[in-house]
Amino acid sequence: xxxxxxxxxxxxxxxxxxxxxxxxxxxxxxxxxxxxxxxxxxxxxxxxxxxxxxxxxxxxxxxxxxxxxxxxxxxxxxxxxxxxxxxxxxxxxxxxxxxxxxxxxxxxxxxxxxxxxxxxxxxxxxxxxxxxxxxxxxxxxxxxxxxxxxxxxxxxxxxxxxxxxxxxxxxxxxxxxxxxxxxxxxxxxxxxxxxxxxxxxxxxxxxxxxxxxxxxxxxxxxxxxxxxxxxxxxxxxxxxxxxxxxxxxxxxxxxxxxxxxxxxxxxxxxxxxxx
Amino acid sequence: xxxxxxxxxxxxxxxxxxxxxxxxxxxxxxxxxxxxxxxxxxxxxxxxxxxxxxxxxxxxxxxxxxxxxxxxxxxxxxxxxxxxxxxxxxxxxxxxxxxxxxxxxxxxxxxxxxxxxxxxxxxxxxxxxxxxxxxxxxxxxxxxxxxxxxxxxxxxxxxxxxxxxxxxxxxxxxxxxxxxxxxxxxxxxxxxxxxxxxxxxxxxxxxxxxxxxxxxxxxxxxxxxxxxxxxxxxxxxxxxxxxxxxxxxxxxxxxxxxxxxxxxxxxxxxxxxxx
Numbered sequence: 369x370x371x372x373x374x375x376x377x378x379x380x381x382x383x384x385x386x387x388x389x390x391x392x393x394x395x396x397x398x399x400x401x402x403x404x405x406x407x408x409x410x411x412x413x414x415x416x417x418x419x420x421x422x423x424x425x426x427x428x429x430x431x432x433x434x435x436x437x438x439x440x441x442x443x444x445x446x447x448x449x450x451x452x453x454x455x456x457x458x459x460x461x462x463x464x465x466x467x468x469x470x471x472x473x474x475x476x477x478x479x480x481x482x483x484x485x486x487x488x489x490x491x492x493x494x495x496x497x498x499x500x501x502x503x504x505x506x507x508x509x510x511x512x513x514x515x516x517x518x519x520x521x522x523x524x525x526x527x528x529x530x531x532x533x534x535x536x537x538x539x540x541x542x543x544x545x546x547x548x549x550x551x552x553x554x555x556x557x558x559x560x561x562x563x564x565x566x567x568x569x570x571x572x573x574x575x576x577x578x579x580x581x582x583x584x585x586x587x588x589x590x591x592x593x594x595x596x597x598x599x600x601x602x603x604x605x606x607x608x609x610x611x612x613x614x615x616x617x618x619x620x621x622x623x624x625x626x627x628x629x630x631x632x633x634x635x636x637x638x639x640x641x642x643x
Numbered sequence: 644x645x646x647x648x649x650x651x652x653x654x655x656x657x658x659x660x661x662x663x664x665x666x667x668x669x670x671x672x673x674x675x676x677x678x679x680x681x682x683x684x685x686x687x688x689x690x691x692x693x694x695x696x697x698x699x700x701x702x703x704x705x706x707x708x709x710x711x712x713x714x715x716x717x718x719x720x721x722x723x724x725x726x727x728x729x730x731x732x733x734x735x736x737x738x739x740x741x742x743x744x745x746x747x748x749x750x751x752x753x754x755x756x757x758x759x760x761x762x763x764x765x766x767x768x769x770x771x772x773x774x775x776x777x778x779x780x781x782x783x784x785x786x787x788x789x790x791x792x793x794x795x796x797x798x799x800x801x802x803x804x805x806x807x808x809x810x811x812x813x814x815x816x817x818x819x820x821x822x823x824x825x826x827x828x829x830x831x832x833x834x835x836x837x838x839x840x841x842x843x844x845x846x847x848x849x850x851x852x853x854x855x856x857x858x859x860x861x862x863x864x865x866x867x868x869x870x871x872x873x874x875x876x877x878x879x880x881x882x883x884x885x886x887x888x889x890x891x892x893x894x895x896x897x898x899x900x901x902x903x904x905x906x907x908x909x910x911x912x913x914x915x916x917x918x
Binding site: 371378389451459461474477498510517 | 644646652654655656657658659661663664665668695696720722724732733734736737745747749752770773774775777778783785786787788789790791792793794797814822823
Protein backbone atom coordinates (compact mmCIF):
# COMPACT_ATOMS: atom_id res chain seq x y z
CA UNK A 369 0.00 0.00 0.00
CA UNK A 370 1.14 3.54 -0.80
CA UNK A 371 -0.12 6.78 0.75
CA UNK A 372 0.96 9.91 -1.16
CA UNK A 373 3.72 7.91 -2.78
CA UNK A 374 5.15 6.42 0.41
CA UNK A 375 4.60 2.99 1.96
CA UNK A 376 1.79 3.23 4.51
CA UNK A 377 -1.75 2.17 5.26
CA UNK A 378 -3.03 5.06 7.38
CA UNK A 379 -4.54 8.46 6.68
CA UNK A 380 -5.49 11.37 8.91
CA UNK A 381 -8.95 11.48 10.46
CA UNK A 382 -9.32 15.03 9.07
CA UNK A 383 -9.11 13.80 5.49
CA UNK A 384 -12.22 14.91 3.64
CA UNK A 385 -12.39 11.53 1.92
CA UNK A 386 -13.39 10.17 5.31
CA UNK A 387 -15.36 13.17 6.61
CA UNK A 388 -17.51 13.73 3.54
CA UNK A 389 -16.68 11.04 0.98
CA UNK A 390 -15.01 13.93 -0.83
CA UNK A 391 -12.96 11.98 -3.36
CA UNK A 392 -12.99 9.52 -6.24
CA UNK A 393 -11.56 6.07 -6.91
CA UNK A 394 -10.62 3.51 -9.51
CA UNK A 395 -10.48 -0.28 -9.32
CA UNK A 396 -8.03 -1.95 -11.72
CA UNK A 397 -7.11 -5.50 -12.46
CA UNK A 398 -3.41 -6.39 -12.51
CA UNK A 399 -2.42 -9.38 -14.64
CA UNK A 400 1.17 -10.57 -14.96
CA UNK A 401 2.62 -7.23 -13.93
CA UNK A 402 0.33 -5.09 -16.08
CA UNK A 403 -2.61 -2.93 -14.92
CA UNK A 404 -5.36 -3.48 -17.47
CA UNK A 405 -6.48 -0.34 -19.31
CA UNK A 406 -4.58 2.04 -17.06
CA UNK A 407 -4.75 4.90 -19.63
CA UNK A 408 -8.56 4.59 -19.76
CA UNK A 409 -8.72 4.53 -15.95
CA UNK A 410 -6.53 7.60 -15.69
CA UNK A 411 -8.77 9.44 -18.17
CA UNK A 412 -11.78 8.61 -15.98
CA UNK A 413 -9.92 9.65 -12.84
CA UNK A 414 -9.07 12.99 -14.43
CA UNK A 415 -12.67 13.47 -15.56
CA UNK A 416 -14.09 12.64 -12.14
CA UNK A 417 -11.59 14.79 -10.24
CA UNK A 418 -12.33 17.70 -12.56
CA UNK A 419 -16.08 17.28 -12.06
CA UNK A 420 -15.58 17.65 -8.29
CA UNK A 421 -12.98 20.41 -8.56
CA UNK A 422 -10.22 18.17 -7.17
CA UNK A 423 -6.72 18.67 -8.63
CA UNK A 424 -5.98 15.27 -10.17
CA UNK A 425 -2.44 13.96 -9.56
CA UNK A 426 -0.33 13.96 -12.74
CA UNK A 427 -0.22 10.76 -14.78
CA UNK A 428 3.60 10.51 -14.69
CA UNK A 429 4.10 10.13 -10.93
CA UNK A 430 0.96 7.96 -10.63
CA UNK A 431 2.19 5.64 -13.38
CA UNK A 432 5.58 5.39 -11.67
CA UNK A 433 3.90 4.41 -8.38
CA UNK A 434 1.78 1.89 -10.24
CA UNK A 435 4.85 0.35 -11.90
CA UNK A 436 6.50 -0.02 -8.51
CA UNK A 437 3.43 -1.78 -7.09
CA UNK A 438 3.11 -4.09 -10.10
CA UNK A 439 6.75 -5.14 -9.80
CA UNK A 440 6.00 -6.51 -6.32
CA UNK A 441 2.35 -7.55 -6.87
CA UNK A 442 1.98 -8.62 -10.49
CA UNK A 443 -1.53 -10.05 -10.08
CA UNK A 444 -4.57 -8.86 -8.15
CA UNK A 445 -6.95 -5.98 -7.68
CA UNK A 446 -5.52 -2.46 -7.40
CA UNK A 447 -7.52 0.32 -5.85
CA UNK A 448 -6.56 3.96 -6.32
CA UNK A 449 -8.27 6.66 -4.25
CA UNK A 450 -7.84 10.41 -4.66
CA UNK A 451 -9.39 12.71 -2.03
CA UNK A 452 -9.50 16.47 -1.57
CA UNK A 453 -7.27 15.92 1.48
CA UNK A 454 -7.49 17.75 4.77
CA UNK A 455 -8.70 21.31 5.09
CA UNK A 456 -10.32 23.57 7.63
CA UNK A 457 -13.51 22.30 9.33
CA UNK A 458 -16.68 22.65 7.28
CA UNK A 459 -18.10 21.53 3.94
CA UNK A 460 -16.66 24.32 1.77
CA UNK A 461 -13.94 22.73 -0.40
CA UNK A 462 -11.88 25.89 -0.85
CA UNK A 463 -8.39 26.07 0.68
CA UNK A 464 -7.74 22.34 0.34
CA UNK A 465 -4.33 22.32 -1.29
CA UNK A 466 -3.17 18.92 -0.05
CA UNK A 467 -4.78 16.34 -2.30
CA UNK A 468 -4.37 12.83 -0.83
CA UNK A 469 -3.94 9.79 -3.04
CA UNK A 470 -3.28 6.20 -2.16
CA UNK A 471 -3.06 2.72 -3.60
CA UNK A 472 -4.22 -0.51 -2.06
CA UNK A 473 -3.88 -4.02 -3.40
CA UNK A 474 -6.01 -7.13 -2.90
CA UNK A 475 -5.94 -10.70 -4.16
CA UNK A 476 -8.13 -11.36 -7.17
CA UNK A 477 -11.54 -12.67 -6.02
CA UNK A 478 -12.20 -16.28 -7.02
CA UNK A 479 -15.46 -16.28 -8.93
CA UNK A 480 -16.78 -19.52 -10.46
CA UNK A 481 -15.53 -19.66 -14.07
CA UNK A 482 -18.97 -20.95 -14.98
CA UNK A 483 -20.46 -17.49 -14.35
CA UNK A 484 -18.47 -16.05 -17.26
CA UNK A 485 -19.71 -18.75 -19.65
CA UNK A 486 -23.19 -19.80 -18.57
CA UNK A 487 -24.12 -16.58 -16.85
CA UNK A 488 -25.05 -15.45 -13.37
CA UNK A 489 -28.22 -15.24 -11.41
CA UNK A 490 -29.08 -11.59 -10.76
CA UNK A 491 -31.77 -10.04 -8.64
CA UNK A 492 -33.55 -6.74 -8.69
CA UNK A 493 -32.62 -4.64 -5.64
CA UNK A 494 -35.34 -3.08 -3.53
CA UNK A 495 -33.29 0.06 -2.97
CA UNK A 496 -33.88 2.73 -5.61
CA UNK A 497 -31.04 4.98 -6.68
CA UNK A 498 -31.55 8.68 -6.08
CA UNK A 499 -31.05 11.15 -8.93
CA UNK A 500 -28.26 13.70 -8.69
CA UNK A 501 -27.06 15.04 -12.05
CA UNK A 502 -24.07 16.76 -10.41
CA UNK A 503 -22.69 13.38 -9.22
CA UNK A 504 -24.04 11.00 -11.87
CA UNK A 505 -21.46 8.98 -13.75
CA UNK A 506 -18.69 9.83 -11.27
CA UNK A 507 -16.95 7.06 -9.32
CA UNK A 508 -16.97 9.08 -6.08
CA UNK A 509 -16.68 7.95 -2.47
CA UNK A 510 -20.36 8.49 -1.52
CA UNK A 511 -21.34 4.85 -1.91
CA UNK A 512 -23.90 4.18 0.82
CA UNK A 513 -26.56 3.34 -1.76
CA UNK A 514 -24.31 0.57 -3.12
CA UNK A 515 -23.66 -0.66 0.43
CA UNK A 516 -27.37 -0.85 1.25
CA UNK A 517 -28.14 -2.52 -2.09
CA UNK A 518 -25.37 -5.12 -1.72
CA UNK A 519 -26.66 -5.88 1.80
CA UNK A 520 -29.94 -7.09 0.30
CA UNK A 521 -28.67 -10.41 -0.98
CA UNK A 522 -25.62 -10.75 1.23
CA UNK A 523 -27.80 -10.64 4.33
CA UNK A 524 -27.22 -13.91 6.16
CA UNK A 525 -30.96 -14.29 6.76
CA UNK A 526 -31.64 -14.13 3.02
CA UNK A 527 -28.47 -15.82 1.90
CA UNK A 528 -28.62 -16.87 -1.69
CA UNK A 529 -25.11 -17.84 -2.59
CA UNK A 530 -26.09 -18.15 -6.21
CA UNK A 531 -26.87 -14.47 -6.65
CA UNK A 532 -23.85 -12.74 -8.12
CA UNK A 533 -25.14 -9.24 -8.77
CA UNK A 534 -28.09 -6.96 -8.02
CA UNK A 535 -29.67 -4.62 -10.56
CA UNK A 536 -30.52 -1.11 -9.44
CA UNK A 537 -33.45 0.98 -10.63
CA UNK A 538 -33.79 4.70 -9.98
CA UNK A 539 -36.80 6.41 -8.40
CA UNK A 540 -38.38 6.83 -11.87
CA UNK A 541 -38.31 3.07 -12.64
CA UNK A 542 -35.32 3.30 -14.96
CA UNK A 543 -32.90 0.39 -14.75
CA UNK A 544 -29.48 2.00 -14.20
CA UNK A 545 -26.72 -0.52 -13.44
CA UNK A 546 -25.55 -3.37 -11.25
CA UNK A 547 -24.36 -2.62 -7.71
CA UNK A 548 -20.76 -2.82 -8.96
CA UNK A 549 -21.13 -3.13 -12.74
CA UNK A 550 -22.66 -1.55 -15.82
CA UNK A 551 -25.53 -3.24 -17.63
CA UNK A 552 -26.05 -3.98 -21.32
CA UNK A 553 -29.19 -5.20 -23.01
CA UNK A 554 -29.23 -6.94 -26.40
CA UNK A 555 -32.52 -6.61 -28.22
CA UNK A 556 -33.29 -7.30 -31.88
CA UNK A 557 -29.68 -7.00 -32.92
CA UNK A 558 -29.06 -3.78 -31.01
CA UNK A 559 -27.04 -3.06 -27.89
CA UNK A 560 -28.66 -0.80 -25.34
CA UNK A 561 -27.13 0.57 -22.15
CA UNK A 562 -28.77 2.89 -19.61
CA UNK A 563 -27.91 6.56 -19.85
CA UNK A 564 -26.24 7.77 -16.67
CA UNK A 565 -26.92 11.49 -16.53
CA UNK A 566 -28.81 11.35 -13.20
CA UNK A 567 -27.55 8.20 -11.44
CA UNK A 568 -24.96 5.49 -11.72
CA UNK A 569 -21.25 5.16 -12.41
CA UNK A 570 -19.92 5.19 -15.98
CA UNK A 571 -17.17 2.58 -15.85
CA UNK A 572 -14.22 1.90 -18.12
CA UNK A 573 -15.62 -1.43 -19.33
CA UNK A 574 -18.87 0.27 -20.34
CA UNK A 575 -16.83 2.53 -22.63
CA UNK A 576 -15.04 -0.52 -23.99
CA UNK A 577 -18.32 -2.22 -24.92
CA UNK A 578 -19.46 1.00 -26.60
CA UNK A 579 -16.13 1.11 -28.43
CA UNK A 580 -16.56 -2.52 -29.52
CA UNK A 581 -20.05 -1.80 -30.91
CA UNK A 582 -18.69 1.05 -33.04
CA UNK A 583 -15.83 -1.05 -34.39
CA UNK A 584 -18.21 -3.91 -35.22
CA UNK A 585 -20.97 -1.76 -36.72
CA UNK A 586 -23.44 -2.97 -34.15
CA UNK A 587 -26.12 -0.37 -33.43
CA UNK A 588 -25.94 0.92 -29.85
CA UNK A 589 -28.32 3.12 -27.95
CA UNK A 590 -27.63 4.98 -24.72
CA UNK A 591 -31.01 5.84 -23.27
CA UNK A 592 -33.54 5.19 -20.49
CA UNK A 593 -34.29 1.49 -20.06
CA UNK A 594 -37.29 0.08 -18.19
CA UNK A 595 -37.53 -3.22 -16.31
CA UNK A 596 -39.95 -4.72 -18.84
CA UNK A 597 -37.47 -4.11 -21.62
CA UNK A 598 -34.75 -5.76 -19.56
CA UNK A 599 -36.89 -8.81 -18.86
CA UNK A 600 -37.79 -9.13 -22.55
CA UNK A 601 -34.20 -8.75 -23.76
CA UNK A 602 -32.55 -11.33 -26.00
CA UNK A 603 -29.43 -11.09 -23.82
CA UNK A 604 -28.29 -9.24 -20.73
CA UNK A 605 -24.78 -8.82 -19.44
CA UNK A 606 -22.87 -6.82 -16.85
CA UNK A 607 -19.27 -5.58 -17.03
CA UNK A 608 -16.65 -4.20 -14.72
CA UNK A 609 -12.86 -4.15 -14.53
CA UNK A 610 -12.55 -7.08 -12.12
CA UNK A 611 -15.22 -9.50 -13.37
CA UNK A 612 -14.78 -8.57 -17.03
CA UNK A 613 -18.11 -9.60 -18.58
CA UNK A 614 -20.80 -11.80 -17.06
CA UNK A 615 -23.96 -12.74 -18.97
CA UNK A 616 -27.14 -12.91 -16.89
CA UNK A 617 -28.85 -16.32 -17.04
CA UNK A 618 -31.61 -15.63 -14.51
CA UNK A 619 -33.48 -12.52 -13.38
CA UNK A 620 -36.90 -12.55 -11.71
CA UNK A 621 -38.88 -15.27 -13.57
CA UNK A 622 -36.88 -15.02 -16.76
CA UNK A 623 -34.09 -17.38 -17.88
CA UNK A 624 -31.58 -17.05 -20.69
CA UNK A 625 -29.36 -19.79 -22.14
CA UNK A 626 -27.49 -18.37 -25.13
CA UNK A 627 -25.48 -15.17 -25.17
CA UNK A 628 -24.07 -14.81 -28.70
CA UNK A 629 -23.33 -11.07 -28.53
CA UNK A 630 -21.87 -11.24 -25.01
CA UNK A 631 -19.64 -14.15 -26.09
CA UNK A 632 -18.52 -12.25 -29.19
CA UNK A 633 -17.40 -9.33 -26.97
CA UNK A 634 -15.67 -11.68 -24.51
CA UNK A 635 -13.87 -13.30 -27.43
CA UNK A 636 -12.81 -9.93 -28.86
CA UNK A 637 -11.51 -8.86 -25.46
CA UNK A 638 -9.63 -12.13 -25.00
CA UNK A 639 -7.96 -11.71 -28.40
CA UNK A 640 -7.09 -8.10 -27.63
CA UNK A 641 -5.50 -9.24 -24.35
CA UNK A 642 -3.49 -12.01 -26.08
CA UNK A 643 -2.20 -9.74 -28.85
CA UNK B 644 -8.13 13.25 19.24
CA UNK B 645 -9.13 9.70 20.09
CA UNK B 646 -9.35 6.72 17.75
CA UNK B 647 -11.18 3.74 19.24
CA UNK B 648 -10.60 5.15 22.70
CA UNK B 649 -6.87 5.73 22.31
CA UNK B 650 -4.97 8.93 21.49
CA UNK B 651 -4.37 9.12 17.75
CA UNK B 652 -5.30 10.92 14.58
CA UNK B 653 -4.97 8.20 11.95
CA UNK B 654 -7.21 5.47 10.60
CA UNK B 655 -6.62 2.62 8.18
CA UNK B 656 -7.14 3.19 4.47
CA UNK B 657 -9.39 0.10 4.43
CA UNK B 658 -11.90 1.72 6.77
CA UNK B 659 -15.31 1.73 5.11
CA UNK B 660 -15.92 5.24 6.40
CA UNK B 661 -13.28 6.34 3.89
CA UNK B 662 -13.99 3.81 1.12
CA UNK B 663 -17.77 4.27 0.99
CA UNK B 664 -18.74 6.97 3.48
CA UNK B 665 -20.13 4.03 5.44
CA UNK B 666 -20.65 5.70 8.79
CA UNK B 667 -22.36 8.49 10.72
CA UNK B 668 -21.27 11.51 12.73
CA UNK B 669 -22.25 14.09 15.32
CA UNK B 670 -21.02 17.63 15.86
CA UNK B 671 -21.31 18.91 19.44
CA UNK B 672 -20.51 22.17 21.13
CA UNK B 673 -18.43 22.04 24.30
CA UNK B 674 -18.90 24.91 26.72
CA UNK B 675 -17.04 25.14 30.00
CA UNK B 676 -16.31 21.44 30.15
CA UNK B 677 -19.79 20.30 29.16
CA UNK B 678 -20.90 18.86 25.82
CA UNK B 679 -24.24 20.48 25.05
CA UNK B 680 -27.15 18.03 24.72
CA UNK B 681 -24.97 14.94 24.65
CA UNK B 682 -27.89 12.62 25.55
CA UNK B 683 -29.86 13.94 22.55
CA UNK B 684 -26.83 13.51 20.30
CA UNK B 685 -26.30 9.96 21.51
CA UNK B 686 -29.96 9.15 20.79
CA UNK B 687 -29.49 10.42 17.23
CA UNK B 688 -26.24 8.48 16.89
CA UNK B 689 -27.99 5.30 17.99
CA UNK B 690 -30.87 5.94 15.59
CA UNK B 691 -28.59 6.64 12.64
CA UNK B 692 -26.32 3.64 13.34
CA UNK B 693 -29.36 1.40 13.60
CA UNK B 694 -30.75 2.71 10.31
CA UNK B 695 -27.52 1.68 8.56
CA UNK B 696 -27.12 -1.59 10.46
CA UNK B 697 -23.98 -0.39 12.26
CA UNK B 698 -23.54 -1.56 15.88
CA UNK B 699 -23.53 1.70 17.82
CA UNK B 700 -20.88 1.93 20.57
CA UNK B 701 -22.40 1.85 24.06
CA UNK B 702 -23.18 5.13 25.73
CA UNK B 703 -21.09 4.38 28.84
CA UNK B 704 -17.65 4.08 27.21
CA UNK B 705 -18.43 6.93 24.79
CA UNK B 706 -19.44 9.21 27.65
CA UNK B 707 -16.26 8.33 29.52
CA UNK B 708 -14.16 9.23 26.48
CA UNK B 709 -16.10 12.46 26.11
CA UNK B 710 -15.49 13.37 29.77
CA UNK B 711 -11.78 12.79 29.29
CA UNK B 712 -11.72 15.06 26.25
CA UNK B 713 -13.74 17.79 27.96
CA UNK B 714 -11.37 17.80 30.93
CA UNK B 715 -8.56 18.80 28.59
CA UNK B 716 -10.58 20.83 26.04
CA UNK B 717 -13.46 22.47 27.92
CA UNK B 718 -14.53 24.70 25.00
CA UNK B 719 -14.81 24.08 21.27
CA UNK B 720 -16.39 21.88 18.65
CA UNK B 721 -16.36 18.12 19.17
CA UNK B 722 -16.84 15.77 16.27
CA UNK B 723 -17.68 12.11 16.80
CA UNK B 724 -17.58 9.69 13.88
CA UNK B 725 -18.68 6.05 13.92
CA UNK B 726 -17.91 3.91 10.88
CA UNK B 727 -18.59 0.29 9.99
CA UNK B 728 -14.81 -0.24 10.19
CA UNK B 729 -12.71 -2.39 7.92
CA UNK B 730 -14.00 -5.51 6.23
CA UNK B 731 -13.32 -7.60 3.19
CA UNK B 732 -13.23 -5.81 -0.17
CA UNK B 733 -16.61 -4.99 -1.69
CA UNK B 734 -19.78 -3.11 -0.85
CA UNK B 735 -21.57 -5.83 1.15
CA UNK B 736 -21.54 -4.72 4.80
CA UNK B 737 -21.67 -8.19 6.30
CA UNK B 738 -18.68 -9.49 8.27
CA UNK B 739 -17.66 -6.06 9.54
CA UNK B 740 -17.23 -6.70 13.24
CA UNK B 741 -14.75 -3.94 13.98
CA UNK B 742 -16.73 -0.74 14.28
CA UNK B 743 -14.40 2.29 14.31
CA UNK B 744 -15.18 5.39 16.31
CA UNK B 745 -13.20 8.53 16.87
CA UNK B 746 -13.38 11.99 18.35
CA UNK B 747 -11.84 15.17 17.00
CA UNK B 748 -11.84 18.62 18.53
CA UNK B 749 -11.70 22.07 16.93
CA UNK B 750 -11.75 25.64 18.18
CA UNK B 751 -15.17 27.27 18.15
CA UNK B 752 -15.62 29.24 14.91
CA UNK B 753 -15.83 33.00 15.46
CA UNK B 754 -19.06 34.13 13.86
CA UNK B 755 -20.14 37.78 14.08
CA UNK B 756 -22.41 38.09 17.13
CA UNK B 757 -24.56 40.36 15.01
CA UNK B 758 -25.72 37.36 12.96
CA UNK B 759 -27.47 35.90 16.00
CA UNK B 760 -29.35 39.13 16.71
CA UNK B 761 -29.97 40.88 13.39
CA UNK B 762 -29.87 37.81 11.21
CA UNK B 763 -27.79 36.46 8.36
CA UNK B 764 -27.85 36.82 4.64
CA UNK B 765 -28.71 33.48 3.06
CA UNK B 766 -28.77 32.38 -0.53
CA UNK B 767 -30.58 29.71 -2.44
CA UNK B 768 -28.17 27.04 -3.66
CA UNK B 769 -28.26 25.98 -7.30
CA UNK B 770 -27.56 22.35 -6.36
CA UNK B 771 -30.73 20.34 -5.78
CA UNK B 772 -30.74 17.58 -3.17
CA UNK B 773 -31.49 14.11 -4.44
CA UNK B 774 -34.22 12.02 -2.82
CA UNK B 775 -33.26 8.83 -1.03
CA UNK B 776 -35.76 7.72 1.65
CA UNK B 777 -33.33 5.08 2.93
CA UNK B 778 -30.77 7.75 3.88
CA UNK B 779 -32.99 10.76 4.58
CA UNK B 780 -32.69 12.28 8.04
CA UNK B 781 -29.46 10.39 8.80
CA UNK B 782 -26.26 12.31 9.53
CA UNK B 783 -24.15 9.93 7.43
CA UNK B 784 -20.75 10.42 5.82
CA UNK B 785 -22.01 10.73 2.22
CA UNK B 786 -21.87 14.50 2.13
CA UNK B 787 -20.74 15.41 -1.38
CA UNK B 788 -23.99 17.29 -2.00
CA UNK B 789 -23.23 19.54 0.98
CA UNK B 790 -19.67 20.05 -0.27
CA UNK B 791 -20.85 21.07 -3.75
CA UNK B 792 -23.54 23.34 -2.29
CA UNK B 793 -21.13 25.05 0.14
CA UNK B 794 -18.72 25.61 -2.74
CA UNK B 795 -21.30 27.82 -4.44
CA UNK B 796 -20.84 30.86 -2.23
CA UNK B 797 -17.36 30.08 -0.93
CA UNK B 798 -15.97 30.06 -4.44
CA UNK B 799 -13.26 32.74 -4.57
CA UNK B 800 -14.61 33.99 -7.91
CA UNK B 801 -18.05 34.57 -6.40
CA UNK B 802 -16.91 35.49 -2.93
CA UNK B 803 -19.66 37.08 -0.91
CA UNK B 804 -18.35 37.23 2.63
CA UNK B 805 -21.76 38.30 3.87
CA UNK B 806 -23.48 35.05 2.97
CA UNK B 807 -23.59 32.82 6.02
CA UNK B 808 -25.70 29.90 4.83
CA UNK B 809 -27.19 28.40 1.69
CA UNK B 810 -30.69 26.94 1.46
CA UNK B 811 -31.14 23.66 -0.35
CA UNK B 812 -34.14 22.61 -2.39
CA UNK B 813 -34.77 19.07 -3.57
CA UNK B 814 -35.45 18.00 -7.15
CA UNK B 815 -39.22 18.50 -6.58
CA UNK B 816 -38.82 22.18 -5.56
CA UNK B 817 -39.27 21.50 -1.85
CA UNK B 818 -37.09 23.62 0.44
CA UNK B 819 -35.31 21.11 2.69
CA UNK B 820 -32.62 22.67 4.90
CA UNK B 821 -29.47 24.77 5.05
CA UNK B 822 -26.18 23.24 3.95
CA UNK B 823 -25.30 22.66 7.62
CA UNK B 824 -28.50 23.60 9.46
CA UNK B 825 -32.23 22.93 9.70
CA UNK B 826 -34.72 25.55 8.57
CA UNK B 827 -37.81 26.92 10.31
CA UNK B 828 -40.48 29.16 8.84
CA UNK B 829 -42.81 31.31 10.96
CA UNK B 830 -46.06 32.12 9.21
CA UNK B 831 -49.28 33.48 10.72
CA UNK B 832 -48.39 32.39 14.22
CA UNK B 833 -47.33 28.89 13.20
CA UNK B 834 -43.93 27.24 13.04
CA UNK B 835 -43.27 25.13 9.95
CA UNK B 836 -40.24 22.98 9.25
CA UNK B 837 -39.62 20.85 6.15
CA UNK B 838 -40.33 17.16 6.47
CA UNK B 839 -37.19 15.10 5.91
CA UNK B 840 -38.41 11.71 4.73
CA UNK B 841 -36.63 11.86 1.35
CA UNK B 842 -33.71 14.29 1.86
CA UNK B 843 -31.89 16.23 4.54
CA UNK B 844 -30.48 15.68 8.01
CA UNK B 845 -32.72 15.82 11.08
CA UNK B 846 -30.53 17.56 13.62
CA UNK B 847 -30.71 17.75 17.40
CA UNK B 848 -31.53 21.47 17.39
CA UNK B 849 -34.46 20.85 15.04
CA UNK B 850 -35.89 18.49 17.65
CA UNK B 851 -35.30 21.11 20.33
CA UNK B 852 -37.29 23.73 18.40
CA UNK B 853 -40.09 21.19 17.93
CA UNK B 854 -39.92 20.47 21.65
CA UNK B 855 -40.07 24.20 22.43
CA UNK B 856 -43.17 24.62 20.25
CA UNK B 857 -44.95 21.85 22.13
CA UNK B 858 -44.08 23.30 25.54
CA UNK B 859 -45.23 26.78 24.46
CA UNK B 860 -48.40 25.64 22.70
CA UNK B 861 -47.24 27.08 19.44
CA UNK B 862 -48.71 25.21 16.48
CA UNK B 863 -46.04 23.43 14.44
CA UNK B 864 -46.27 21.69 11.12
CA UNK B 865 -43.76 19.28 9.63
CA UNK B 866 -44.53 19.15 5.92
CA UNK B 867 -43.39 20.02 2.41
CA UNK B 868 -42.43 23.69 2.08
CA UNK B 869 -42.05 25.55 -1.21
CA UNK B 870 -39.78 28.51 -1.98
CA UNK B 871 -42.69 30.93 -2.36
CA UNK B 872 -43.87 30.09 1.14
CA UNK B 873 -40.35 30.65 2.48
CA UNK B 874 -40.07 34.04 0.75
CA UNK B 875 -43.46 35.10 2.12
CA UNK B 876 -42.73 33.98 5.68
CA UNK B 877 -43.03 36.32 8.66
CA UNK B 878 -39.72 34.97 9.95
CA UNK B 879 -37.09 32.46 8.91
CA UNK B 880 -34.35 30.96 11.00
CA UNK B 881 -31.77 28.16 10.84
CA UNK B 882 -30.42 26.07 13.70
CA UNK B 883 -27.54 23.74 14.37
CA UNK B 884 -25.49 22.68 17.37
CA UNK B 885 -22.58 25.05 16.71
CA UNK B 886 -24.34 28.21 15.57
CA UNK B 887 -27.35 27.73 17.82
CA UNK B 888 -30.03 29.81 16.09
CA UNK B 889 -29.60 32.40 13.36
CA UNK B 890 -32.53 34.39 11.98
CA UNK B 891 -32.40 35.11 8.25
CA UNK B 892 -32.50 38.82 7.41
CA UNK B 893 -32.01 38.54 3.66
CA UNK B 894 -32.86 35.90 1.04
CA UNK B 895 -33.24 36.60 -2.68
CA UNK B 896 -35.06 39.97 -2.91
CA UNK B 897 -36.71 39.66 0.50
CA UNK B 898 -35.57 41.35 3.73
CA UNK B 899 -36.69 40.77 7.32
CA UNK B 900 -36.03 43.02 10.33
CA UNK B 901 -37.89 41.58 13.31
CA UNK B 902 -37.73 38.02 14.54
CA UNK B 903 -39.99 37.79 17.60
CA UNK B 904 -40.45 34.00 17.56
CA UNK B 905 -36.79 33.30 16.83
CA UNK B 906 -35.77 35.63 19.67
CA UNK B 907 -38.23 33.96 22.02
CA UNK B 908 -36.62 30.58 21.30
CA UNK B 909 -33.11 32.01 21.67
CA UNK B 910 -34.15 33.50 25.01
CA UNK B 911 -35.66 30.21 26.20
CA UNK B 912 -32.50 28.34 25.20
CA UNK B 913 -30.31 30.91 26.97
CA UNK B 914 -32.36 30.56 30.17
CA UNK B 915 -32.23 26.78 29.91
CA UNK B 916 -28.45 26.96 29.55
CA UNK B 917 -28.11 29.31 32.55
CA UNK B 918 -30.32 27.21 34.82
